[in-house]
Amino acid sequence: MNENTELTTRKAEMLEKRQELPRITPVVDIYENEDEILLFADMPGVAKEHVTVHVDNGKLEISGTRKVEKKGASSWEEFGAVEYRRVFSVPQSLDVAKVNAELKEGVLRLHLPKAEAAKPRTIKITAH
Template sequence: MSDKELEVQKKHELETAAESTKGGPIFVPKVDIFENKDALTLVIDMPGVPNDGLRVNLENNELSVYGKVNVAAPGEEVYSEFTIGDYSRSFVVSEYIDREKIDASLKDGVLRLRLPKAEALKPRKIAIKAG
């Protein structure tokens, strides 16, 4: 085994000063963010969230993601090591993102958000004139 030990990471419940009207916990989903010359891609783990339970909103500079988990228990719960709850997370979006071209897809509990960069921000080659 390597020097790095495997560590179990617990789900972190969303901490907010506001009172929730929904019963049950709301978790902050884990996110990986990737960047290339054309876009940012957010990969967000939201297990148990169906397409119709997902909301992605962009208001002003805030991109918010909310996933509602609908899991039917096969019977009365006797013991559980896995807490089921909804997911919520928000991101500040810079002015360099083309808001009209943001797209989202959900597959196997993983939400992928693609945030294309505005044309003015993309790298470009500048032609050099002779003389």
């Protein structure tokens, strides 16, 4: 008889583990001018405490979780608890220290200022 039980031992942290929250991508608008990039993301039901914005090495990650309280018997449910998450590639030239985010009416507004060095410049021609 084979006494090796290790092969059949399942571990909780296995890859196929059920995800805790369904993950959906928020719809976004992105605007840009000379000074900054502006990002709007729809995240209805997400409270300020549950939003994270992470900028690192040319990657911008926004994420927000929401819980939907169930009350009594549901007649229909078209949405539930989710994690909104989306990752963007952003230019390295952002001024990360000045990034600022606000959340209003379920919309995340993110200001990503460009670093001084990355702003367009007009070069004056000097006559000799």
